[in-house]
Amino acid sequence: MNKLNSAIKFHGHLGPWLVMGLLLGEYGLKKIKAKKYFGLKVDAKLPYRKPVSCFVDGLQLSSGCTLGKRNIKVINSRNIEIKLTNLIKRNHIILGIDDEILRRLKNLKTHDESEDFADKIYRMKPQTLFKILRKVS
Numbered sequence: 001m002n003k004l005n006s007a008i009k010f011h012g013h014l015g016p017w018l019v020m021g022l023l024l025g026e027y028g029l030k031k032i033k034a035k036k037y038f039g040l041k042v043d044a045k046l047p048y049r050k051p052v053s054c055f056v057d058g059l060q061l062s063s064g065c066t067l068g069k070r071n072i073k074v075i076n077s078r079n080i081e082i083k084l085t086n087l088i089k090r091n092h093i094i095l096g097i098d099d100e101i102l103r104r105l106k107n108l109k110t111h112d113e114s115e116d117f118a119d120k121i122y123r124m125k126p127q128t129l130f131k132i133l134r135k136v137s
């Protein structure tokens, strides 16, 4: 099973915010040269309500930081800022979502529209989807 299908199986449905979380975690880990699961932590600032909160499931799957292990923290906030910290190398990155992508996410109306957009962003480059707000190495 590919990672998108396992994410859908875990989360229960395909949604664009789930996919955004999946891709952001992957991208962020690469940027801070961290491995999944241990030796890193995630602080996720976002509006903690559906559908945006679906992001947290994708992020847990891709970063391996989970609520159960307590190495991910969710902070309810107006804007979206995801901080990933490599605890071994002591570096971190703060990522946000590209303005145009965010605008399109907010304008999704129907279920079908959301699924189509989820498929679409899954095939997009992370540099198009996310912006680096801060990087400390």
Ligand SMILES: [Zn+2]
Residues within 6 Å of the ligand: 011, 013, 015, 018, 051, 054
């Ligand atoms: Zn969802």
